[in-house]
Amino acid sequence: xxxxxxSSRYLVKRTGEKVFLECVQDMDHENMFWYRQDPGLxxxxxxxSYDVKMKEKGDIPEGYSVSREKKERFSLILESASTNQTxxxxxxxxxxxxLFPPEAFFGQGTRLTVV
Amino acid sequence: AQKITQTQPGMFVxxxxxxxxxxxxxxxxxxxxxxxxxxxxxxEMIFLIYQGSxxxxxxxxxxxxxxxxxxxxxxxxxxxxxxxxxxxxxxCAVKTSYDKVIFGPGTSLSVIP
Numbered sequence: 001x002x003x004x005x006x007s008s009r010y011l012v013k014r015t016g017e018k019v020f021l022e023c024v025q026d027m028d029h030e031n032m033f034w035y036r037q038d039p040g041l042x043x044x045x046x047x048x049s050y051d052v053k054m055k056e057k058g059d060i061p062e063g064y065s066v067s068r069e070k071k072e073r074f075s076l077i078l079e080s081a082s083t084n085q086t087x088x089x090x091x092x093x094x095x096x097x098x099l100f101p102p103e104a105f106f107g108q109g110t111r112l113t114v115v
Numbered sequence: 116a117q118k119i120t121q122t123q124p125g126m127f128v129x130x131x132x133x134x135x136x137x138x139x140x141x142x143x144x145x146x147x148x149x150x151x152x153x154x155x156x157x158x159e160m161i162f163l164i165y166q167g168s169x170x171x172x173x174x175x176x177x178x179x180x181x182x183x184x185x186x187x188x189x190x191x192x193x194x195x196x197x198x199x200x201x202x203x204x205x206x207c208a209v210k211t212s213y214d215k216v217i218f219g220p221g222t223s224l225s226v227i228p
Contacts, residue, residue, distance in 0.1 A: 031214050040124070042206060042220035050214050058215075059116075090160065096214065103150055104208075104216055106160035 003027070006091050006107035013114050019078040021110050023091030030096035032074035033104065034058075034066060037088040049074055050096060081114045088112075117142045119207050119219030126224050128197045135182070136192045136222045138207030147211050149190040151181065154204040154221075163205075166190060194224075202226045 007022035035043040045058030047066040067075040092104040118141040128134035151163040166174045166181045174181045182191040207219040
């Protein structure tokens, strides 16, 4: 079975803390994505990576950075957490292709609360 | 930039009836793929159906079908014979030739017994 695993299901952090969200996939996928999901806004792309050490900004990269040192692991970093980063964070992965599927596979999500 | 619009924030449908969830997209890429995902209250994202921009036929997967109108940039999801378990959030997404996957804001579907 394909699997995308996020390190924490729930996380509570203080304002100003550096926060690491980890995502690991065991499918040898080239592409990995980080989204945040907020009610009424759907999923918004923060960053994505199509290869080791490669990263591309999504639609809302401000306040975030990412790291992809190994193919199976994609980390999202909140350099200095703020309350407006309280959200559900979803990691996904997919095979590299010019166009067509397979689809993206998602982790179970991390609900982050910044207090 | 790519953009997905889902104009129906919430929908209701009677059990066993069909329902159409709207999706329009905006991309300048000549080739792209369109997906629909389901997210039940438990939170996991479940892939439902895919349509390639050059596919001649509309995609179907069991009770799900995709009404693809390329000229209108429309990719509506049709669920036939709705079941109570279909109550969930539904997201339309586009994947472009640069592997970027963009999601719409979602439609909440409630199936009424």
